[in-house]
Amino acid sequence: xxxxxxxxxxxxxxxxxxxxxxxxxxxxxxxxxxxxxxxxxxxxxxxxxxxxxxxxxxxxxxxxxxxxxxxxxxxxxxxxxxxxxxxxxxxxxxxxxxxxxxxxxxxxxxxxxxxxxxxxxxxxxxxxxxxxxxxxxxxxxxxxxxxxxxxxxxxxxxxxxxxxxxxxxxxxxxxxxxxxxxxxxxxxxxxxxxxxxxxxxxxxxxxxxxxxxxxxxxxxxxxxxxxxxxxxxxxxxxxxxxxxxxxxxxxxxxxxxxxxxxxxxxxxxxxxxxxxxxxxxxxxxxxxxxxxxxxxxxxxxxxxxxxxxxxxxxxxxxxxxxxxxxxxxxxxxxxxxxxxxxxxxxxxxxxxxxxxxxxxxxxxxxxxxxxxxxxxxxxxxxx
Ligand code: ADP
Numbered sequence: 001x002x003x004x005x006x007x008x009x010x011x012x013x014x015x016x017x018x019x020x021x022x023x024x025x026x027x028x029x030x031x032x033x034x035x036x037x038x039x040x041x042x043x044x045x046x047x048x049x050x051x052x053x054x055x056x057x058x059x060x061x062x063x064x065x066x067x068x069x070x071x072x073x074x075x076x077x078x079x080x081x082x083x084x085x086x087x088x089x090x091x092x093x094x095x096x097x098x099x100x101x102x103x104x105x106x107x108x109x110x111x112x113x114x115x116x117x118x119x120x121x122x123x124x125x126x127x128x129x130x131x132x133x134x135x136x137x138x139x140x141x142x143x144x145x146x147x148x149x150x151x152x153x154x155x156x157x158x159x160x161x162x163x164x165x166x167x168x169x170x171x172x173x174x175x176x177x178x179x180x181x182x183x184x185x186x187x188x189x190x191x192x193x194x195x196x197x198x199x200x201x202x203x204x205x206x207x208x209x210x211x212x213x214x215x216x217x218x219x220x221x222x223x224x225x226x227x228x229x230x231x232x233x234x235x236x237x238x239x240x241x242x243x244x245x246x247x248x249x250x251x252x253x254x255x256x257x258x259x260x261x262x263x264x265x266x267x268x269x270x271x272x273x274x275x276x277x278x279x280x281x282x283x284x285x286x287x288x289x290x291x292x293x294x295x296x297x298x299x300x301x302x303x304x305x306x307x308x309x310x311x312x313x314x315x316x317x318x319x320x321x322x323x324x325x326x327x328x329x330x331x332x333x334x335x336x337x338x339x340x341x342x343x344x345x346x347x348x349x350x351x352x353x354x355x356x357x358x359x360x361x362x363x364x365x366x367x368x369x370x371x372x373x374x375x376x377x378x379x380x381x382x383x
Contacts, residue, residue: 031130034114037123039063039080051107051130053099063128068098069109083126086111093133106137149317153198153331157191164188194329201333204265208340216345218368220255221263223287223294230267231285237275238283248286256294257369262341263296269338270298270361276328278302278358293366300360305353313351314339 025032031048035041041058049055052066064080071077072094089112096104110129116122164184171180231247238245267285274283281301287294303324305313312318317332319325342349346366353359 029131030108031128033058033063033128033130034125035063035083035128036125037084039083039126041066042125048130051097051132067130070096070098070104072096074098074104083111083128086113086126088113093137097130105132105134107131108133146316150202153317154195157194157198161188161191161195164191190329194331197329198331198333201331201337205333205337205340208337208344216259217261218257219260220257220369221260222255223253224249226260226264226267227285227287227296230264230271234271234275234283241275241278243275243278243280244282246282246284248284250286250288253287253289253294256365256367258293258347258365258367259345262345263347263365266338266341266347266363267296267298269334270363273334273361274298274300274302274359276330277325279324281358290364293364295362295364297360297362299358301358304355304357305351305359306355310351310353314349 025043025045026047028045029047031051032045033041033048034043039062041061041063044058049058052058054066058066062080063083064078067079069077069079069082074096076098077095089110091108091110093106093108095107095109097107098104108129108131112127112129113123114125114127116124164187167184168181168188171177171184227247227249231245234245271283271285278300279302282299283301284299285297286299287296289295303322305320306322309318309320309322313320314335316336318336319330319332339349341347342363346368348364350362350364351359352362
């Protein structure tokens with residue numbers, strides 16, 4: 001074929017159409033694969049190569065040999081068969097793809113038969129669309145799990161409080177038995193207090209999860225004053241439990257710039273836990289200078305946290321199985337929320353604990369005095 005002829009051919013309407021089609025399917029971000037009626041690949045786009053993790057020629061290859069399709073239970077499925085048996089367009093978000101290195105991703109899979117003419121039962125081939133939805137799936141799973149745990153956590157106290165109120169009504173109707181009424185009112189009250197603290201934790205959590213720079217108001221915080229004010233707020237509670245409270249502030253400490261609201265909230269969570277999980281001894285709140293900021297610490301001489309539990313205390317809804325933990329009520333959200341708040345203000349938490357001896361929660365709070373408020377991104381709060 002001479003040059004002129006070749007150019008004429010390149011400009012022919014059929015070639016133009018094919019070029020346009022190629023550009024179109026290559027601009028699609030989902031993997032697009034077209035097969036013949038036997039499931040052998042005849043065309044695919046660049047995104048398909050990414051999803052398939054392949055860079056070899058795929059034309060003529062049966063689709064099932066280059067895509068290792070798995071069902072929900074990770075059992076292999078013959079994709080070529082699934083494709084050729086498809087009669088009308090089918091879409092699923094429940095399949096997965098397995099790769100040679102053992103990794104697995106969740107995919108959106110659409111299989112559509114291509115018919116020679118509308119309404120025909122015959123098939124010329126199939127168009128398969130594949131999209132990686134692993135991240136969406138894991139967010140969905142996390143949300144579902146969260147909702148199920150929250151509803152479970154809410155149901156228990158509501159049921160108990162409802163039972164107590166029924167008992168009160170009965171006791172009043174019968175004889176006005178003031179002792180039973182008193183007991184039931186107290187139990188119902190405890191459950192309502194627990195519900196209030198759960199709702200409080202949930203709302204702090206949602207604030208922390210949606211936290212943006214607008215919520216962060218950096219102010220100068222007088223460290224010694226902050227520690228003494230907070231400690232003062234717990235004096236009664238500490239005395240009621242027969243514990244003592246100490247403060248240890250390095251005299252060289254002056255002011256630090258950060259979010260007073262969040263620093264307070266974090267320290268209060270640590271102190272509440274220190275009191276809650278300590279039966280004898282001392283709760284100490286301290287602070288000392290650290291490079292670029294201040295290190296606060298809350299120590300207790302309480303029940304301590306086992307090495308195994310130390311890895312999980314910051315997880316959502318985690319509560320230790322230790323019977324002494326179960327003696328006091330808790331939502332298991334406090335430290336999870338604390339961790340979120342810490343990320344938001346660029347703080348870092350560390351924990352040292354010995355079972356039956358006590359725990360020390362330390363938090364490094366960076367001094368933001370040199371940072372321009374508008375230009376500070378909150379730390380990654382997706383963890
Ligand atoms: P909550 O106290 O509501 O159960 P947290 O998220 O604040 O939830 O704490 C999670 C778990 O970590 C607690 O249930 C407890 O098992 C453990 N924990 C936290 N702080 C202490 C502490 N100071 N001493 C011993 N255990 C602690």
